[in-house]
Amino acid sequence: MRRAPHPDGGGAVTGAPATPATPAAADPAAAPGAVPAGPAASETSTHCPYCALQCATLLGGPRHAVRVRPDPGFPVNRGSLCQKGWTAATVLGAPDRLTTPLLRDAAGRLAPVDWDRALGHTAERLRRLRAAHGPDSVAVLGGGGLTNEKAYLLGKFARLALGTGRVDYNGRFCMSAAAVAQQAAFGLDRGLPFPVTDLDAADVVLLAGSNPAETMPPLMRHLERADLIVVDPRRTRTAATAALHLRPVPGTDLALALGLFHLTVSEGLLDKAYVAERTNGFDETWARASAWWPERVEAVTGVPAAELRTAARMLAGAAGAYVLTGRGAEQHSKGADTVAAFANLALALGLPGRPGRGFGTLTGQGNGQGGREMGQKAGQLPGCRSLADPADRAHVARVWGVAPDRLPAPGNGAGAYEILDAIGSPGGPRALLVFGCNPLVSAPDATRVGRRLAALELLVVADFVPSETALAADVVLPVTQWAEEEGTLTSLEGRVLRRRRLLDPPPGVRPDPAVIAELAVRLGEPAARFPADPRTVFEEIRAATRGAPADYSGIDYARLDAGEALYWPCPEGAGPTPRPFLDRFAHPDGRARFTPVEHREAAERPDRRFPLYATTGRVLAQYQSGAQTRRVPELLEAAPGPFVQVHPDTAARAGLADGQRARIVSARGATVAEVRCDATLRTDTVFVPFHFPGAGRANLFTHAALDPRSGMPEFKVCAVRLEAAP
Numbered sequence: 035m036r037r038a039p040h041p042d043g044g045g046a047v048t049g050a051p052a053t054p055a056t057p058a059a060a061d062p063a064a065a066p067g068a069v070p071a072g073p074a075a076s077e078t079s080t081h082c083p084y085c086a087l088q089c090a091t092l093l094g095g096p097r098h099a100v101r102v103r104p105d106p107g108f109p110v111n112r113g114s115l116c117q118k119g120w121t122a123a124t125v126l127g128a129p130d131r132l133t134t135p136l137l138r139d140a141a142g143r144l145a146p147v148d149w150d151r152a153l154g155h156t157a158e159r160l161r162r163l164r165a166a167h168g169p170d171s172v173a174v175l176g177g178g179g180l181t182n183e184k185a186y187l188l189g190k191f192a193r194l195a196l197g198t199g200r201v202d203y204n205g206r207f208c209m210s211a212a213a214v215a216q217q218a219a220f221g222l223d224r225g226l227p228f229p230v231t232d233l234d235a236a237d238v239v240l241l242a243g244s245n246p247a248e249t250m251p252p253l254m255r256h257l258e259r260a261d262l263i264v265v266d267p268r269r270t271r272t273a274a275t276a277a278l279h280l281r282p283v284p285g286t287d288l289a290l291a292l293g294l295f296h297l298t299v300s301e302g303l304l305d306k307a308y309v310a311e312r313t314n315g316f317d318e319t320w321a322r323a324s325a326w327w328p329e330r331v332e333a334v335t336g337v338p339a340a341e342l343r344t345a346a347r348m349l350a351g352a353a354g355a356y357v358l359t360g361r362g363a364e365q366h367s368k369g370a371d372t373v374a375a376f377a378n379l380a381l382a383l384g385l386p387g388r389p390g391r392g393f394g395t396l397t398g399q400g401n402g403q404g405g406r407e408m409g410q411k412a413g414q415l416p417g418c419r420s421l422a423d424p425a426d427r428a429h430v431a432r433v434w435g436v437a438p439d440r441l442p443a444p445g446n447g448a449g450a451y452e453i454l455d456a457i458g459s460p461g462g463p464r465a466l467l468v469f470g471c472n473p474l475v476s477a478p479d480a481t482r483v484g485r486r487l488a489a490l491e492l493l494v495v496a497d498f499v500p501s502e503t504a505l506a507a508d509v510v511l512p513v514t515q516w517a518e519e520e521g522t523l524t525s526l527e528g529r530v531l532r533r534r535r536l537l538d539p540p541p542g543v544r545p546d547p548a549v550i551a552e553l554a555v556r557l558g559e560p561a562a563r564f565p566a567d568p569r570t571v572f573e574e575i576r577a578a579t580r581g582a583p584a585d586y587s588g589i590d591y592a593r594l595d596a597g598e599a600l601y602w603p604c605p606e607g608a609g610p611t612p613r614p615f616l617d618r619f620a621h622p623d624g625r626a627r628f629t630p631v632e633h634r635e636a637a638e639r640p641d642r643r644f645p646l647y648a649t650t651g652r653v654l655a656q657y658q659s660g661a662q663t664r665r666v667p668e669l670l671e672a673a674p675g676p677f678v679q680v681h682p683d684t685a686a687r688a689g690l691a692d693g694q695r696a697r698i699v700s701a702r703g704a705t706v707a708e709v710r711c712d713a714t715l716r717t718d719t720v721f722v723p724f725h726f727p728g729a730g731r732a733n734l735f736t737h738a739a740l741d742p743r744s745g746m747p748e749f750k751v752c753a754v755r756l757e758a759a760p
Contacts, residue, residue, distance in 0.1 A: 077092040078536040079091075079092055080093060080516070082115065083517075085249065085250045085398060085400060086225070086403060086525055087250045087253060087526065088110065088523060089105075090105035090108030091105060091122070092105050093123065097126055100123035100127075102115070102120060102122055104119070109229070110252065111252040114251075114252045115252065116252060116654065118655070121668050125665055128499055128665045130499060131498060132500060133540045133542045134146045134147075134512060135148065135510065137155060137509055138509070144510060149542075152511060153553060154556065156494050157556035157557055159492045160196070163464050163491065163492065164196070169197035169199075170461075171198075173198060173200035173457075174198065174200065174201040174467045174468075175202060175204065175453065175454075175471055176203035177203055177405070178203060178208060178400065180410070180546070181401060182401065182404045182521065182530075183522065183571040184521065185203070185404065185408035186408040186578070187546075187550045187551070188410050189408060189411075189415075190409065191550050192410075194554075195564070197442060198442060199442035200412075201411075201412060202448065203405055204399075206449045206450035206745055206746065207365075207450060207476060207478075208397075208398045209398065211364040211743075211746040212225065212359060212369075212370075214743050215373035215629070218374065218627060219378075219626055219627055220615060220627075221621035221622075222614060222615075224602075225402075226395075226526050227386070227393075227613065228392050228527070228612065228613050229527050229613075230527050232392070232613075233256040235259065236390075237259070237260060237353055238261045238262075238263065238349055239257055239355070239358060240345070240349060240356070241263070241272060241276075241360065242363040243361060243362020243364065243750075244359065244361070244363075245362070245651065246360075247271035248270065248271050253396075254272075254275075261276075263276065263278045263279075263349070265280045265287060265290060265363070266280075267282060268649075268679075268715060268721055280337045280342070280345060281336070281716065282336060283647070283716075284636070285636035286633070287362070287363045287372050288375050288631065289326065289633040290337060291378070292375055293326050293335070294349075294379050295382055296327060298349075298383060301347070303346060303350035303383070304383075305384030307384075312619070312625055313625055315627050315628035316628050318628070321630070322631065322632055328343060349383055354390040355385055356385065356393070356394065357379060357385060357393045359372075360396045361398060361750070362649075364746065365746060366636065366741065367637045367739040367740060367742075368634055368636075371631040371743070372631075374631050377629070380393035381628055386615055386626060387626070388616075389613075396526060399658070401523040407584040408575065415578075416578040416579050417581075418584040419583075424438070426582075429581070433574065449740070450477070453466075455738070457486040458490075463490070464490065465490060465491060466494070467494045467496075468497075469513075469546060470496070471503070472658075473487070475501075475659035475731055479733065479738040481703045482702070482738070483733075487503070487506055488506070493509075495509070496549060501659070502659075502727050511544075511549055513545065514539045515539075516533060517535065517536045517537055518536075518539040519539075520535050521568045521572075527601065530600050532594045547565075547566040547568065548566040550566075551566040573590075576588075576589065585602060586602055586604060588604040588606045588607065589602070638737050638751070640753045644701065644754050647753065647754075648722060648736075648752050648754040650724045650749055655672035656673045658725070660726060676707035676723065677710045678698055678720050678756070679710050679712050680696075680711060680756065681716065681717045682711040682712075684717050685709055688756035688758075689757075689758060690709050693708060696709050696758060697759045698732075698735055699735065699755050699757060700735035700737070700752050703735055705730060705734045720756065735754055737751075
């Protein structure tokens with residue numbers, strides 16, 4: 035069964051950036067600004083600031099006219115970019131770019147001040163709050179777009195300069211469920227334990243809850259050969275190219291995965307030799323899954339049993355098969371269990387750790403992989419070391435030049451939503467420092483989060499544009515953008531990459547490491563403990579991660595600048611590890627582990643008052659909370675505002691028609707959006723993108739139920755009703 039070619043050339047946009055790709059534009063030579071053989075002498079080689087593919091780009095020209103070209107030599111994007119990549123330089127000249135610190139005055143207005151006053155005010159308020167209420171009265175939120183150096187310094191700053199255990203990052207809303215499940219199954223949290231280019235030779239790829247044709251279009255070029263099995267309630271751009279599209283009821287992906295596992299065993303498709311030689315825990319896992327026969331799965335998910343059988347046979351019969359999960363399967367109150375169920379399926383088929391086969395999770399944010407490895411994630415120290423492990427604490431404390439008891443106790447930490455939700459409660463945070471995220475748009479149950487942020491005594495935001503969260507802050511610190519800074523990032527395939535500076539930042543703008551370093555000194559830390567130079571910070575990262583699961587000790591700027599492909603773990607004196615599981619998995623016994631899981635309902639299901647499922651996600655022309663992409667005219671023209679995708683019959687029942695304004699109402703709040711009728715949508719489901727601010731925030735209606743294993747909120751399913759907007 036061979037699928038049709040992707041209608042827009044594998045999803046890669048190589049032509050004019052304001053329009054979707056066309057078949058002609060799929061050929062770089064046929065596109066405007068065709069890609070020549072290599073970089074010009076005046077160009078800077080770096081990587082796109084958006085998703086975790088980290089497509090290589092070549093930048094040139096002055097600030098007001100920066101040229102962006104894809105680097106044809108990088109194997110991930112191979113001379114292609116999506117709309118966002120082509121237009122990334124536009125944000126460098128955003129008219130509302132922050133170029134001076136802002137401090138909220140007595141009248142409640144944000145007014146310009148100099149750096150000395152902004153940092154002095156911040157440090158003084160932090161000292162007073164910590165003295166009066168303890169170090170955990172201050173919390174820190176980082177971002178999955180920060181470089182490795184920034185993320186490392188931010189985690190160090192939180193734990194030493196502030197002494198707080200309340201530090202986390204917005205990757206909690208993105209990769210936390212996948213990270214927990216992969217760590218449990220394989221002993222290592224790496225999104226793709228193989229290079230992206232391995233997918234080129236795949237025969238069958240199951241994509242569970244992933245829509246790369248819109249979220250990371252250049253990835254589609256690596257999937258052109260494969261028959262795709264897409265698990266998604268919607269007929270997305272990716273699903274439209276699939277050989278088989280499984281459309282479960284929202285919130286039932288776990289039951290579907292259990293059914294596929296059941297069929298693998300019951301139909302004799304199990305790789306018994308692999309299971310015996312390379313895994314543990316099969317019997318207990320099968321005991322749970324044995325009750326999920328295909329007809330029961332059909333009753334729960336709505337996916338016909340015949341289609342489930344077809345999917346299982348396609349995967350088992352392929353010489354090269356992969357199972358990949360994305361946010362659609364992960365952003366649930368049972369997200370970690372859902373990823374575990376798909377990992378169980380892959381193990382039963384004998385895929386992980388074999389050449390030309392595998393299991394992986396598609397990291398979303400630009401440095402979502404490196405960001406969690408560097409220590410800004412709750413409970414985790416650099417190198418994926420554990421804050422609860424005495425040996426790990428001792429190693430990092432030695433590198434930092436402090437006693438291990440200087441590091442806060444692991445029990446004091448909390449996930450991103452829990453930090454936000456604790457504000458204003460007894461013992462909760464009274465101050466919050468935010469670097470590189472926009473929780474007023476990106477966090478679930480946004481009305482509640484807004485009330486919590488308003489209860490803070492001090493909100494400090496470091497950003498380069500006035501995001502919605504920055505506009506609510508007491509102190510705003512203007513920091514550099516991607517093309518103005520040096521550093522490293524780690525892509526979804528575990529490859530460490532160099533970010534290189536094209537431009538000096540505007541006057542008045544400072545790099546995040548310099549801001550963190552100066553705040554640390556003002557809080558009493560020795561200057562030598564917080565270097566601001568990225569190369570110096572990376573040398574410290576090498577020492578802090580030496581011998582850790584995510585070992586960067588063998589990586590340095592010289593090797594990266596020489597063009598080496600360096601995948602972690604990369605111990606000093608050893609080579610990189612593009613495929614870490616070929617010989618053994620990362621558990622002490624070298625074997626992967628099945629995880630027994632059981633389906634459970636979503637935290638909220640439709641009822642008479644709220645009869646529809648709502649799910650959220652991304653669109654091609656926007657990214658995350660939209661703080662950057664909404665400032666690009668071409669992207670805003672392509673996706674100008676919030677909309678609700680709904681089946682025409684469902685819209686008619688609510689008295690709505692295409693193009694009208696509607697309210698999507700849940701028990702928590704309502705979002706206002708334009709109706710877009712789509713006959714391919716399920717009649718029980720509506721879809722709303724989450725990129726837009728104000729009354730168009732999708733997270734005004736989303737549910738904050740958390741996955742108990744990972745702290746992931748339930749973004750992907752809640753109960754709503756549709757009604758006409760006034």
